[in-house]
Amino acid sequence: MEIFLQQIINGVTLGSIYGLIAIGYTMVYGIIGMVNFAHGDVFMLSAFIALLLLLLLTQMLGLAAAPAFVAAMVASMALTALWNYAIERVAYRRLRSSFRLAPLISAIGMSTFLANFVTVTQGPNNKSIPPMWDDVIKITSGGAYDVTLSYKQILIVAVTGALLAAFWFVVQKTALGRAQRACEQDAKMAALLGVDVNRTVALTFVIGAALAAVAGSLYLLQYGVVKSSDGFVPGVKAFTAAVLGGIGSLPGAVLGGLLIGLIETLWGQYFSSDYKDVAAFSVLAITLIFMPSGLMGRPDVEKV
Amino acid sequence: MSARWIDDPILRVDALTMRFGGLVAVNEVSFAAGRGDITALIGPNGAGKTTLFNCLTGFYQPTSGRIAFSPERLDAEKIERLTRSARKSDGDTFLLERMADHEIVRKARLARTFQNIRLFQGMSALENLMIAQGRSLSRAAGFSVLGLLGAPSWRRAERAAVDRAAGWLERIGLTGRADDPAGELPYGDQRRLEIARAMCTNPALLCLDEPAAGLNATESRDLADLLRAIRDEGETSILLIEHDMSVVMRISDHVVVLDYGQKIADGSPVEVRENSAVIAAYLGVEETDEPAAEAALAESAKTGSDAT
């Protein structure tokens, strides 16, 4: 029982991170119907940027760990947003009217480029930082096993919740959100009605990247280690989360993220940790095959 | 003259309904299409014509209703027997709502075109027509094995298919552009090529979704001639959706009118033209189209009587 509870806590933490990445997938898919394959690598890149900035602030400027982390995270959000802006501009914008698989192939190319770019510039090995902010709250004690909840975990879940609320507000209430939904429905019509489609799509990529950067920073904080091949598997899992929640749906992405996080940790605990990725990949395949509109998505009627 | 759609139908639709969520796109529509007739399905935008087409050709699974079809003879008793069984077909009688799209084309011999032309754009006009004959050809190619070996029987079959395609290309005036990508042909040529491609599947019923859309007056007239010629050869009946009233009145033997998913009239062009419900649907519903509809009906009154 204690172990189960602990795994639930760990799963929700991991799931929050997946959910943050999944929002990037789901927003881009919603607006231009493209599987942004490189998004996982953008997440990895953001973790590297946060790592380097953290080291820069602590080693060179002598800042304390906590403020340095917050500063690194915010700066990483800005820089990763710039990266994704540039990526969209260079690799995807021209392809919106190309043949249907062109954006996906381009995104695969971009994903390959980013992973190897970081490998070349930072080396292929694990980069680990000393653990920070390790205080925990004991939820149960005295049993065979102490269930703990760390401040980091609380922070991760709280940040995810706050960001979800903020973006829900943006999409529902602001001009940007209206423009996004207009482009989703019919980009050509939106353009005729004066919506700047290019700007709206670019902003969507920028927001997605900023959220991925939050996820990257929190990932670094929680697990303390990152390497250049870390974009692929978390990326696919976050995409799974987006699909499971119903692609195009914001709360769906977070719900999907939590589910994937839980499935992964519980599977790892009770079945086999070697095969924990198989669980996520199977969920992906099964969802796409049997319920492609996910838990909270709209069904897709084939137009003839 | 008694009506062929009553005496000798090729297609009989009974109480067909198609719902999308809460929206009823086609509501309890029943009609028949005569063997050897050109049957026109008309109605204002959003009347459910294309949805009905998609049900006939297996692209949509209708919510309820029956679609009976026979290239040879449609016998009421046989249809009832077949309906009670769980089978899709009995000899040459088919229940289309039980069949998949490709089976409908291959077994029941129903072919269709699309409102927004769907040619294989990157492939040549000739290749488009060859693909339509793929079924008979792949039998001759012996699951590709004989074809890979270049067997004489395969070569003969291929030559016959090319001849047939060439015949159609000549008929639609595209012999000179046989080897050009279909997507590079002018719009009117693409429309006719799509019809030729459907004809290459050797259909008993050819279903055309707005074949005259986007054509100029001369092209429309050529198209009408082509469709009449296909009908007069006696092998293929035609069912078409059309907005261009002059085309409808000039060539069709039978007109079925839909409005808001329901059938409001059914009869010869002359009967339909004088039907008050049809006039109301065309004149009353879409205010912006009023003068156009009036003109179209008046125009069709003239041309229709010329043609028949």
Place this chain on the structure above:
Amino acid sequence: MTRGDHIFRAAREAAWATLVVAGLGFPIIAYRAEPDFNNALMLQARWPLFFEFCLAAFVLRFALALWSGGAAKAVARERIWRKPGWLGPVALAVLVVYPIAIVGALGPQAALKWVDTYGVQILIYVLLGWGLNITVGLAGLLDLGYAAFYAVGAYAYALIAPATGLGFWALLPVCGLLAAFWGFCIGFPVLRLRGDYLAIVTLAFAEIVRIVLINWDVVTHGEAGLFGFPGLNFFGLPFIPGPRGFAAHVGLPFAGVHKPIFLYYLVLVLALAANFVSLRLRRLPLGRAWEALREDEIACRALGLDTANIKLTAFALGAFFAGVAGCLFALRQGFVSPSAFTFSESALILAIVVLGGGGSQLGVAVAAVFLVGASELLRELTFLKSVFGEDFDPAQYRMLLVGLAMVGMMNFRPRGLVSTREPTIRLGPEPAK
């Protein structure tokens, strides 16, 4: 617009580009985190490199702005390049003579690398490219898990050969058929999916296969992989020194290069067979149906084509060639392990097809030679190590360039490098060359 305006504008564009590159490069290029002897990460500054990047961005953008402004938007005309008729026979002759010529020129010792690494390895990739081209290039089904079928072939040989004692002649088709069977099994559930979802599901399946290979120790020996299975022999004669070997039988002095030469011709024959089958199939109803499927699936259904069968055959035949290639890979390497069948392998093969320009046999072959051969050549250039440091690994740059090339292809030549689609059948005469 005056010339001065023009230059000013270009400079402004270039300044913006420089700013963006500076933002992108900081801190990922400007600093590198490396663990010190206490295993704590320390930063190494690389400002010169950073400024080189910024300078390069400025110069390139400036030149581009001047050039594109000056050319006054010349209408981009796709140059049509027709393959001259002599190219095929000449290329074939070069391929046939290549190993003999290399041995003649360099001697059997030095030629080993040229026959094995360049010859055999590249040809295996050509075979893989032609196989995947059926699925992706012809049928338009984006298969991101092709390496899984390659793995099935390789592991099938490595597991079946020692267990049954069957030789590779018998096992080549077995490996192909097993992979085709897997292609069929993976293809079946994804039939109804749209293009991009289908791609993602194939990726998921391939990853599952790889994870199973890593963890199913009893059978696959995990990460360590399988080795010690029977190797290649020349119609029963093993390539070993001594009286029982191939060299002694044919009266040649023993040389290590004999085995790769034999393998080279074996792969060449199989690759040519794959080419023949692809080219012939394109003219048959099945191949035409694949291309029609790529163009418009709904129209296919309206013509009575059974799209499920068409997709399955495309998947299965593509997988068949991957299985054969996997068997050849096992014969060449002498061992198989999961690390050879990662997503990046699938991406590399996909890049070969994409760069070759969906559907073009010659393009795919050229792309394979270029992508695989060029990075091997980079490895040869030892002076690069003195420039970039000891841990310089060109393989990393290969994938970096592969990624960029895929992006570039999609943006500028989505139909490929050497792609002018010829109709598979003509009514009129061939156009004048």
